[in-house]
Amino acid sequence: MGSPSSMSRCVLVLVVLLLGSTVNAQLSADFYARSCPQLPYIVNRAVHSAIAKEARMGASLLRLFFHDCFVNGCDGSILLDDTSNFKGEKGAVPNKNSARGFEVIDAIKSEVEKACPGIVSCADILAVTSRDSVHLLGGPYWDVKLGRRDARITSLSAANNGIPPPTSNLNQLISRFSSLGLSTKDLVALSGGHTIGQARCTNFRAHIYNESNIYAGFARTRQTNCPRVSGTGDNNLAPLDLASPTYFDNSYFKNLVQKKGLLHSDQELFNGGSVDSIVQGYSANLRSFAEDFVGAMIKMGDISPLTGSQGEIRKNCRRAN
Structure with missing residues (x-):
């Protein structure tokens, strides 16, 4: 059995190693402040x-x-x-x-x-x-x-x-986000990323032709560029946010309240379910949405990162070293 002093040194080394591994496992905003400030x-x-x-x-x-x-x-x-x-x-x-x-x-x-x-x-x-x-x-x-x-x-x-596919219902969305440690509020806030961008006809065809939880005039507008027949115009695009598809705001939520969500999974967020009030809150308060979106993005960025000696730093993003 070692002496008290040698035992103390072993404990100290172990503590340092454990602290080091904890630090390595943490992400920080200034991680590259010295190594790559550019x-x-x-x-x-x-x-x-x-x-x-x-x-x-x-x-x-x-x-x-x-x-x-x-x-x-x-x-x-x-x-x-x-x-x-x-x-x-x-x-x-x-x-x-x-x-x-x-x-x-x-x-x-x-x-x-x-x-x-x-x-x-x-x-x-x-x-x-x-x-x-x-x-x-x-x-x-x-x-x-x-x-x-x-x-x-x-x-x-x-x-x-x-x-989650665009055919997901609310329970499926909540379940998938929850499995990743994301709350229902995170789900709604992150879905607000659909305030920019476009979707392909194949992903919203069923919603605009076969579903009732959609404003009829909006459905007709989208049908003009998305034929009913599968395989025809599948890659035709439509904006996820009808009002301002290239500007990040809260129009997406205003659309949902008016039943103008492009995807089935979008409109599921405002369909008489448990997150209706969150959607209504974001539609009325841009600042609230922006703050919660930031928090949810940071939280999502924490999902199972590889740190320390895990993985690698690829030289080319398309292939492993």
Whole structure:
């Protein structure tokens, strides 16, 4: 048995190691303050340029972050291309022919690697990009917690099963968000991200033709560019927010109150259920929505990040090192 002094030294070392591992497991807004101080400027410049070319791109970049975090956590796995060893998330039903913005992330990663090689993860670039997309389209700004590392593999089946489809009912939405540690208020606030962006006809056809919880005039308007017959015009687009599809505000919730939600899953948030009052609150108070959206985005960004020695820092976001 060791001496008291040697035992004390062992305990001290153990405490230091445990504290170190705890620190490594935590994300922080100043994670790259010394190792890559240029990161915020590089990302903001690139996102600004991308949105200037196409305002819709902001919504696409925000959606990438959502879909990444909902599949095995915020680990940049959605950015991986298929390999001979696995089929990735890009080919999953929620992403195929709709997930976009990968080239923007590639360009940002290239610039970041020039400035501080091997330091910044693709997962963190995606997190900052989503914040800048929201802010540049008129939405709130927040300090993004950083320090994530990148996954080496991904899963087609996990993406097919992990991302709520537009046919989801309210109970299914609440259940999925709850399984990730997100509350019903988080669900509604994050759904407010649909105040920007567009959806494909195939994702809202059933809602505008077959369902009653929709304003008839709105349904007719959407039917003009989305034929009833499946396979015809499937990729035709319509704005998720009829009022201001390229500006981040609370019009999405005003639409829901008027039964003008484009997706079935959108209108489920205002359909006589348990979250109607939250929708009404956000429709009347932009500040309340913005504050809760920021809190929910930070919370979502905390879903199962890889930290410390887990994963890697990819040199190319499309493939593992």
